[in-house]
Amino acid sequence: MKKIILVVAAVALVAVAGIAIFAIRRPSRTPSGNDQPxxxxxxxxxxxxxxxxxxxxxxxxxxxxxxxxxxxxxxxxxxxxxxxxxxxxxxxxxxxxxxxxxxxxxxxxxxxxxxxxxxxxxxxxxxxxxxxxxxxxxxxxxxxxxxxxxxLDVATPYLYRFSDYPAPDAYTGPRANVDFETSPAAAKIVGPRIIDGLTYGPNFAGHYTVIEWGCGASCQMHAIVDAKTGAIVEYSLGSAFSLQYRLDSRLLVANPPLYLDELSEAPAGVAVEYYEMKDGRLNLLARQARGEGSSMVCIQVITRAKSTLTGEEKDFPTPCAVPFGWEPMAAPTPGSGGILPYDSGVQGKVILGPNCPVQREPPDPACADKPYVTAVQVIAADSPSSAPFAIAETDQEGNFRVMLPPGEYGLQPVGGNPFPRCETQTIAIEPGALHEVRLSCDTGIR
The missing domain is CATH 2.60.40.420 (Cupredoxins -  blue copper proteins)
Incomplete structure (x- = not known):
């Protein structure tokens, strides 16, 4: 009986040893494309x-x-x-x-x-x-x-992740024509740019197309159009260092950290801006100063601002919510912690004349120069005329006003072909000053 037990024990030991030896000598499996790396x-x-x-x-x-x-x-x-x-x-x-x-x-x-x-x-x-x-x-x-x-040397952490804002599946159906009735002002100011940009198809949030064009040094403007319906969601979204967005996400970032942190020094007033596309509207989530890990704190006061590109006026929930390319129309009260606009700029009037073929004595009031309702392109020095720094629309009296940083600019009212023919006037904006101008457009009547 003892011999049988000893034999069984010996066999068991040999089996265990064999398993151990096999385990030690078994070669590691070469990873394939389906394995963990x-x-x-x-x-x-x-x-x-x-x-x-x-x-x-x-x-x-x-x-x-x-x-x-x-x-x-x-x-x-x-x-x-x-x-x-x-x-x-x-x-x-x-x-x-x-x-x-x-x-x-x-x-x-x-x-x-x-x-x-x-x-x-x-x-x-x-x-x-x-x-x-x-x-x-x-x-x-x-x-x-x-x-x-x-x-990348990114010192500013992202506050939001693209993957946390998933978009619906990419739209592959027929592209709708631009519906300018959803934004009549866009047709006048940036209509051709929007039409050209739609040829590239959706590139944001499933079925939207983001269109970008330059507006001077460190300045871009953007339009966002729904490729399914043709509705214009935005047409004057500004940035200093472009946008970051994806077709599979509803998150859009203006002046993103990965671009902003590449600079040795960011321009004053430029911040990272986070937006969410929701229910057909682009909503601001937060603004973030460079190098900060949290959003900017701002006083909760409704702030009316004006687009430097189109002249459109809009209310924003706080001064911090005013995006790049828009200027607050009234500065927040001192000590409020809000973001102040430029305290310099230009204002003036655009007139149209002559309005009669000959001068009359005494002068006929009907022949006097008249206000000209148009847009005035503000072109920074050394920038091409095709890339205005800002565009200001005149009111019914021909008056316009736009706040600008100090520097040299050319003012070019938009005329006709061949008339009215409008003069270009060069001005120098001084810090803290509002430059006064009077711009003339020639009707061609002689």
Whole structure:
């Protein structure tokens, strides 16, 4: 009986040992495209790797988005994308889409080296900001090269995530014609730009098209049109450093941190602005000063403002809610913490004449110069006439007013073809002063 027990015990020990040996010797499974990527990294680094260059050789780079993980692909021809922007807290995953194992590395001296199996993935374990210094790094490889990685020096955290504002599925139906009845002023001021921009199709919040054009140095204006209905949602949304938006998200960011933080010093008064597209309206969520991790606090007082592009007037819930490209029509009370408008600018009158073929004695009141209802383009010095800094509409008496920062400008009333022909007048705006002008347009009557 004891012999039987000993034999059984011996067999059990051999079986356990065999399982243990098999477990130790079993080779690790090569990751495939459906497996979790390898985790790890190259040799520990004493310091982050210096950048290879300030800007990528390939030109345009893909924006980083707000996901925690950014994925790139290495192919037999060119990587996809060829250049990828990233923020410091994001992690990089490399997909090998070739049938050969890859050796990849950052740094000219192969300071950080790793391997990726054929058709496998590799995830760098730490955030890229702990590995790479800001600016552009080339992911070298053998036998195939990887993409360039542009690490952005973003000091201002995003207050909102694009993924938290999902949009409906992208609209692929027929595009509606622009419905200018939803915004008659847009037809007069920016109608051709809107019509041209709609040819690109939806690019925001599922079925909206964002259209951008320049309005001078560090100045862009935007229109937003519903591609399904043709309704104009916005036509005078301003920015100093463009917009960031996505087709699959209802979030839109003006002067986004990833652009604003690239500057050594942001212009005064420029802030990050977050908007949500909801129920066919673009609603301001918050304004954020550069480098701050929270939204700006502002007094809760309704503020009436005027668009420097179109002259449209609108009420905003607070002074902080007045977007770039709009000027408050009355400054908040001292000590309120609101954002003050420019305290300088120009005002004047546009007149039209002559209105009779010959002068009469005594003068005929019917022949006197008349107010001209038109738009006055304000063109900053050294800027092309096709990119006005602001546009002011005259009232029925020909009067206009626009607040501007100090500097030199040309004032050009919009005339006809060939008449009325309007003069261009050059002015210099002094700090704290309101310049007075009188602009003339020639009817051509002789």
């Amino acid at each position: 390898d985790q790890g990294g190259g040799k520990p680094l004493a310091a982050v790797l210096p950048a290879d260059s300030e800007y990528p050789a390939v030109g345009a780079c893909v924006e980083p988005g707000d996901e925690n993980v950014v994925r790139v692909e290495v192919n037999q021809d060119v990587p996809s994308p060829r250049c990828q922007k990233m923020t410091a807290k994001q992690r990089l995953v490399i997909k090998n889409k070739t049938s050969e194992p890859l050796s990849l590395w950052f740094g000219d001296k192969k300071e950080y080296v790793f391997s990726v199996a054929a058709n496998g993935e590799y995830a760098i374990s730490q955030p890229v900001g702990e590995l790479l210094a800001p600016r552009v790094h080339v992911l070298h490889g053998s036998p195939y090269e990887g993409p360039a990685v542009w690490l």
